[in-house]
Amino acid sequence: MGGLKFLLEKEFKQIFRDKGMLPLIFMMPILQLCVLSFAATFDVKNINIEIADLDNSVLSQQLIGKYEASKYFNLISFRHSTDNLGEGLQEGEVGIYLEIPKDFEKDIVNEIPTSIAIKVDAIDGMTAGVSVSYAQTIIQDFREEIGERYGIKETAIAKGQLPLQFNISNQNWYNKTLNYKFYMVPGLLVLLVSMIGMFLTSMNIVKEKEIGTIEQLNVTPISKAEFILGKLTPFWLIGMFVLTIGLLVAKLFFSVPMVGSLVIVYSFAIIYLFVVLGLGLFISTLADTQQQAMFIAWFFMIIFVLLSGLFTPIENMPDWAQKITLLNPVRYFIEVMRGVLLKGATWSDVKNNFLVIGVYAMIINLMAIFAYRKTN
Incomplete structure (x- = not known):
């Protein structure tokens, strides 16, 4: 040795x-x-978003405001019905395109089902999935907020138009x-x-x-x-x-x-x-x-x-x-x-x-x- x-x-x-x-x-x-x-890192932030507001109502502006206030989205362009819709997504300037339909506010107040179109650049599948999830979360929060404001949940359930909803508790283990x-x-x-x-x-x-x-x-x-x-x-x-x-x-x-x-x-x-x-x-x-x-x-x-x-x-x-x-x-x-x-x-x-x-x-x-x- x-x-x-x-x-x-x-x-x-x-x-x-x-x-x-x-x-x-x-x-x-x-x-x-x-x-x-x-x-x-796989954290997705600063997502460039293009929003087309075909309704131009108070509620549509409130929904847009939520995206502007989010730390995950950058509102790159805002378009009306007379503009070329989806142009930013086609040219690669934005990663996600959101379109608010005409009569958006009217349908919500009258409890008529309405749809918001979300299109995403899915070349990067992981980023696309996370981006859509963030966008849907904001829409879900907006839906619940409007539902409570107008009493839509209660009236719809009373009319038997919506099934009884459950509150879901989410917990993140090991990395809260x-x-x-x-x-x-x-x-x-x-x-x-x-x-x-x-x-x-x-x-x-x-x-x-x-x-x-x-x-x-x-x-x-x-x-x-x-x-x-x-x-x-x-x-x-x-x-x-x-x-x-x-x-x-x-x-x-x-x-x-x-x-x-x-x-x-x-x-x-x-x-x-x-x-x-x-x-x-x-x-x-x-x-x-x-x-x-x-x-x-x-x-x-x-x-x-x-x-x-x-x-x-x-x-x-x-x-x-x-x-x-x-x-x-x-x-x-x-x-x-x-x-x-x-x-x-x-x-x-x-x-x-x-x-x-x-x-x-x-x-x-x-x-x-x-x-x-x-x-x-």
Whole structure:
């Protein structure tokens, strides 16, 4: 083990002597977490809307006023019956078009069914669905307000024209304010820790090959297992440090709730880092140049991110893709991070994730050890 001690000393000196690597290790993850947490969001705001008022009545103006007052909509254009209707939607200037029909107020007062047309640019299906939902919510609130003002509900029910309505209570569990950052920040933190670990280790051994020092290490009495452990340990400590800083940023700057035990998070991270670091070292033992190692690591990382459930829920993927995600280590850490921090998951809830990632760590590091070609 004396050789391992000197190898660790060498690795730490090499890391801290590299002035270009230090900002990459300690500054970039924090900056990326802060930037991506605001950029990678599915919150839909500032929806450009075009409204055509064919009735031009008091009630139609009140409905338009609700859209103007909403923080989700920007009223880009307002049209009358003599204008070219839907022109903004056709030209791509607006995302949603709302048309208030003629005799809108008259029909409401006389309790005659009326329809409001909503047309939406559905190229982005997710944004289109959310936009329509927001628009319908405003119309629903307006309908209830007008119904109470004119007594439409009571008279209609008395006449048997409307079925008895129930009050529906809605509760949001685990994220009461529907703050999307609570959902994204834990996943982004896993992604950044994974990228730092895999990219740095993937270039480590191959860098020794390029500068010629790998031959000096090969003739030392250090075993293959000690060599891989010595290469892995410094970056494992760096990964734990980055995770700690990221959790502090998540709590202090984004107010991410941490309902569960951080002991579970750190325990899982200890094993998980052996997976991504071992994979990086395995790539590094096979590659001949740092450029080649970076391309291979980036190839795997893109697949891991797309199949991790970070942006797209795994349940929404095709069956074949869901089966592939079972081989994705990033998926398991994201599940643990979100489950523990937001839902307060316990050991029993994440034991399967621990089992899978433990087996994964053992296999990957054995592959790295066997792939390292020692000449002595």
